Each structure stands twice: as structure tokens, then as C-alpha cells.
Amino acid sequence: MAEKKFRVVHYLNQFFAQIGGEEKANIPPESRAEVVGPGLGLKAALGQEAEIVGTVICGDSYFGENMEAASAEVLNLIKEFEPDLVIAGPAFNAGRYGAACGAVCAAVQRELNLPAVTAMYPENPGTDIYKKEVYILPTGGSAASMRKVLPKLAAFALKLARGEAIGDPAEEGYIARGIRKNIMTHKPGAERAMEMLLAKIKGQPFTTELPMPAFDRVAPNPPVKDMAQATIALVTSGGIVAKGNPDHIEASSASKFGKYSLAGLDNMTSETHETAHGGYDPTYANDDPDRVVPLDVMRDLEREGKIGKVFEYFYATVGNGTSVANAAKFGAEIAKELKEGGVTAVILTST
Amino acid sequence: MVKEIERAGLPVVHMCTVVPISLTVGANRIVPTVAIPHPLGDPELPEAEEKVLRRALVEKALKALETPVDGQHVFEE
Structure with missing residues (x-):
């Protein structure tokens, strides 16, 4: 040996x-x-x-x-x-x-x-x-x-x-790769299919031989027609929150998102905002949160008439280790509020 | 998140550094950014130049929102 x-x-x-x-x-x-x-x-x-x-x-x-x-x-x-x-x-x-x-x-x-x-x-x-x-x-x-x-x-x-x-x-015990292989069995396909169908009718468990891939793609929406009239919302998974993280958004595996007013703010500074994200080095985002949520530039564009306006709130969560189910739920809830608020389009930033 | 916002009927642009992750989460309009801890900035640059860089990225994102796409599209240069 x-x-x-x-x-x-x-x-x-x-x-x-x-x-x-x-x-x-x-x-x-x-x-x-x-x-x-x-x-x-x-x-x-x-x-x-x-x-x-x-x-x-x-x-x-x-x-x-x-x-x-x-x-x-x-x-x-x-x-x-x-x-x-x-x-x-x-x-x-x-x-x-x-x-x-x-x-x-x-x-x-x-x-x-x-x-x-x-x-x-x-x-x-x-x-x-x-x-x-x-x-x-x-x-x-x-x-x-x-x-x-x-x-x-x-x-x-x-x-x-x-x-x-x-x-x-x-x-x-590995994660399915979606590869089909031909194998020999002792029962013809018709018989196997009937067994599965009968099991299904009886409410019994059965295993399909051909699982369908779960494609969940959403088609893109039509573009913004008139940017000069558009209300643009800022959303981030980069964890930028009001200073002190008043909603206590978790540094990882977030269970919630935060909504913060932008009224009267011209940009984000280390005085007003910080990151709650535990999945990247927070130094740069804390020094200047505009590096994650570009409010300063958006305000300039708003003043110059390039965009209609910046939506009055921004939304944030921490994308670090957050479950897909939670992220989907946050996305749907945020989208609902944005639509009710008359938002035209969204810039979502991630770290 | 990006997919649910799109599903709700709002055009959305995803600005991020790790484009393969954005593609796998199903974003349609994608603008690649600078770095993971500072997607829209570069601490090495003087403040004024950094803002110019950020403005260019945001303008690219707005351009993406104004562009019709029929599937996933990464807006490079």
C-alpha cells in the first residue's frame, strides 16, 4: 500500500x-x-x-x-x-x-x-x-x-x-448540474410515467426523471422616455444607513431594510450616514457614503435639469449573506412604495 | 432585490463591481463599477476628480435607463 x-x-x-x-x-x-x-x-x-x-x-x-x-x-x-x-x-x-x-x-x-x-x-x-x-x-x-x-x-x-x-x-450529494445521462432501467418509460402519474394522483411522493430548470427571469421594462421629467430613486444593498443605524440593520443576513429621508440633504457625509454592511471594509464608505449612494452627483444632475428629481427617500439593506427570500421580499416592498411615490426608475447600487 | 423592482414595473439599473453576481441575480441593465468597498468612488483620487469619476458612472447609469434592452445587458464603455 x-x-x-x-x-x-x-x-x-x-x-x-x-x-x-x-x-x-x-x-x-x-x-x-x-x-x-x-x-x-x-x-x-x-x-x-x-x-x-x-x-x-x-x-x-x-x-x-x-x-x-x-x-x-x-x-x-x-x-x-x-x-x-x-x-x-x-x-x-x-x-x-x-x-x-x-x-x-x-x-x-x-x-x-x-x-x-x-x-x-x-x-x-x-x-x-x-x-x-x-x-x-x-x-x-x-x-x-x-x-x-x-x-x-x-x-x-x-x-x-x-x-x-x-x-x-x-x-x-453534490448540487445538480443539470446534465442528462442515459441509463439502463428494467422498466420502459411509459410504465415509469404511469407510476409517477398514479403516485401524483394519490398524493404520494415521486421523483421526476426530468426536473425542469427553474428560470426566474424578469424581462426588462421599457426605457425612461424623458429623463428631464423623471423621478429617480436610489436603493442600495451596500448598507448605507442614517448615522447610528437607527433601524439596527444587521451587518450580515439582514432581516429588514431601512428607508431614509433625503430632504434637505445635498450629499452624504461621515456626519450624516455610515455603512452597516459587515461584508466589506467600511473605511471608504464611512469616509464618504456618496461612494456607495451617489447623492452628491444626483443633486447636481437635478439642479442642472438632467433629471426631474431625486426621490425623497432612499432605501437600503445589507446584501451580505442575506437570504434570497428576504432580498426578494425587500425588493417587492421597496418597489411598491416607490411606485406609490411616483418614481420613474431606480438606480440600485451594490458593494 | 433588483429583479423584484423590475418585476413591479420600474426600470432599474444595477451598479456593481462583481458583474457575474449581477447577471446571476437577474439584473437586466448592469453598469460595472470601481471596486467592492467603493463602487462609486476611488479614495486614491483627489476629491474633485473622484466626483468627476462618480458623475461619469451615474451618467452611464442614466443612459442605461434610457436605452431599450431585450435581455441582460452590461453597459461597458
Whole structure:
């Protein structure tokens, strides 16, 4: 059994690599010939069959702001370790990190022709972007599920490294990629369809063989005809709130949104507003909140007659780890108020 | 949020830095911005120049709102 161990490279962000939080989210890719952070748990779960030969780390904002260039840099560092397999994350519900893990795995498969796997929360935007091309195992919303997911991630990774066939998503526990495969069964299609139909009529559970993809796209509305008469509303998921955060909007996983008057305000300053967002370095937004909600420029445009007017309130929530269900609910409620207020169109800014 | 605002019948432009995320959440009019912690600014610039940059981005967003699109569109330069 003294076979060669599979060589694994592990990808992490600055936070899980224990370099720092948001203030370090801008660090460029770096590599270390050692096991780092969650790599320790992963190493234990991989056992004797594989060895983590290196860890490649990149700051989440650095990656998110230049995804193509960052992918290429990360890939070069990964290549130097001559791995057999790459494991990224887990990213849980960290959006930029999830997107980075997906991008790294996709690039590893495409450019290096090596197997790769990652894990994240199903609502992480990285899931939707990369599930078609990358094996993604589902995790809970926070790092509290680390212990549970690492053994699964390790077992799946070893299967990939061994070149074993990967079965369907339900049996292997990864997020469905929407790929159809032909398989042999002992019953003809008509019979299987009848069984499903009968089960459905009886109200019994059944499993479709062809789940329809859930496309929820909303068609764009017609453009604004006369900007000089239009009322434009400002909305942000970047967490800009009145100073002191009077509504106590959570720094992450927001359960509500805030509505703040713009009456008499010519711009936003560190005296009047601040950010409640816990998912990015707040220094720049706190110094000048116009960098997230561009009130100063909107007032200029209003005075110059380029737009009719700025709507008298702006709306804000924190998009960090906020559930899709909550975000949709906030969006619908905000839209209802904007329509009642006679708003023509909306500028929504995100960090 | 952006999708629900659109669904309610209001044209909406999404200004953000991570365009792939905007595409996946279903925004139709997208204007890429400067950086995650300061989408509409650049702390490296002197204040006046920073405002010029911000104005250019907002004007691009208004232009996007005035432009008919028939699906997702990223307004680059």
C-alpha cells in the first residue's frame, strides 16, 4: 500500500487563511507549501490517500474585482505544486468567496485538465454561476457546518482523484448540474410515467426523471422616455444607513431594510450616514457614503435639469449573506412604495 | 432585490463591481463599477476628480435607463 499519495492543492480566502478580515480582502494571490486553516480538518479527512502539498490564498475583493486576471494568477500558483486535484473552500454563504471558489475550480478543470471540487451554501451566488461546470457540495449557511462538510468534501475529492465514476447528484450529494445521462432501467418509460402519474394522483411522493430548470427571469421594462421629467430613486444593498443605524440593520443576513429621508440633504457625509454592511471594509464608505449612494452627483444632475428629481427617500439593506427570500421580499416592498411615490426608475447600487 | 423592482414595473439599473453576481441575480441593465468597498468612488483620487469619476458612472447609469434592452445587458464603455 506504499502507493504515491494524491497531491492536493487547497484554495482559501484571506479570512479562512487567518490573514485577516475585510481590511485584508484586497490581498493578491499568494501560496504556501503548508496546510492552512480548514486545511487541517481536510487533511485529517483525506487520510493516507492524499496529501495537501500547498495552499493558495487570495483576498475576496481582489478576486471579485478582477476575476479573470485573478483566476490566471491563482492558477499559476496552483500549477507550481504539480497537483493531482484541487479543493476550494468551503465558502458557505460568502458570496465573493463562493464565486472565487467556483472560478478557481472551473479554471483548474479547463486549463490544467485536473479534477476540482468545492463546497458552498446553495444560495451562494457562486453556486448558480458555476454549478453547471463544477462539482459543488452543499453546506450550511455558516462555518458552523465546517465539521460536517469536510469529510464529505474529502470523500468526494478522493473519488474524483481515483477517477471513479460520479453518479447522480442525489446519490453522490453534490448540487445538480443539470446534465442528462442515459441509463439502463428494467422498466420502459411509459410504465415509469404511469407510476409517477398514479403516485401524483394519490398524493404520494415521486421523483421526476426530468426536473425542469427553474428560470426566474424578469424581462426588462421599457426605457425612461424623458429623463428631464423623471423621478429617480436610489436603493442600495451596500448598507448605507442614517448615522447610528437607527433601524439596527444587521451587518450580515439582514432581516429588514431601512428607508431614509433625503430632504434637505445635498450629499452624504461621515456626519450624516455610515455603512452597516459587515461584508466589506467600511473605511471608504464611512469616509464618504456618496461612494456607495451617489447623492452628491444626483443633486447636481437635478439642479442642472438632467433629471426631474431625486426621490425623497432612499432605501437600503445589507446584501451580505442575506437570504434570497428576504432580498426578494425587500425588493417587492421597496418597489411598491416607490411606485406609490411616483418614481420613474431606480438606480440600485451594490458593494 | 433588483429583479423584484423590475418585476413591479420600474426600470432599474444595477451598479456593481462583481458583474457575474449581477447577471446571476437577474439584473437586466448592469453598469460595472470601481471596486467592492467603493463602487462609486476611488479614495486614491483627489476629491474633485473622484466626483468627476462618480458623475461619469451615474451618467452611464442614466443612459442605461434610457436605452431599450431585450435581455441582460452590461453597459461597458
